[in-house]
Amino acid sequence: MALHNETGKEGEELAAQWMISKGYEILHRNWRHSRYEIDIIAAISETIHFVEVKTRKSSSYGLPEDQVSKSKLKQFIKAGAEYLNTSIPWKKVRYDILAVSIDNEVNEFLFIEDVYV
Numbered sequence: 001m002a003l004h005n006e007t008g009k010e011g012e013e014l015a016a017q018w019m020i021s022k023g024y025e026i027l028h029r030n031w032r033h034s035r036y037e038i039d040i041i042a043a044i045s046e047t048i049h050f051v052e053v054k055t056r057k058s059s060s061y062g063l064p065e066d067q068v069s070k071s072k073l074k075q076f077i078k079a080g081a082e083y084l085n086t087s088i089p090w091k092k093v094r095y096d097i098l099a100v101s102i103d104n105e106v107n108e109f110l111f112i113e114d115v116y117v
Contacts, residue, residue, distance in 0.1 A: 011055025011100040019096070034087075035038050040098070042050065047092035049113075050080040055100040060108075065110055066097035073115060083103030099117055 017100055024042040031038045031061070039052040054064035070074075077095055084093065099110040 006057050007057055007102070008053075011102065012053050014055075014100050014102070014107055015051070015053045015098045015109070016040060018100075018101055019051070022035070031079075031083060033079065033082045036075060038076070038079050038083065041083065043090075046090070047094055048084075048087075048090040049096050050076065050110070051096045051098050052076050052085070053098050053100060055102060057102045063073045064101060065097055065112060068097055068115075 011021065016029060020026060020094075021043050022044075024044045026040060026042050026101075028041040029039070031041050034051075038050050039053040040049075042051060044051045052068055056062075056064040056065045056067075060068065064069040079092065080095055084090070094113055095115050097110075097115055099112070101108040
């Protein structure tokens with residue numbers, strides 16, 4: 001597996017554990033439908049959260065949250081809509097980015113809620 005794929009998997013695992021520690025229930029990881037994918041689908045307080053996880057081990061190529069393009073956000077929102085078509089109704093829906101910066105000593109998490117195009 002390529003190094004960036006390993007970093008991504010590590011970041012998604014750290015993100016899921018971080019969300020659980022904050023009280024979220026993880027409903028799905030790497031949910032796929034057709035050409036769409038959502039890294040994490042979680043719930044808390046009658047709200048469903050679709051979460052795009054971006055991970056970096058270095059800021060040499062920019063911050064992780066900066067790697068979510070406008071076209072990625074559009075696909076992300078379409079993926080969430082596809083999921084909602086097949087699930088129970090939710091009172092609130094949020095599209096979020098969870099940026100994970102992996103460091104040997106302290107990992108950093110930046111949770112950006114309610115992102116839209």
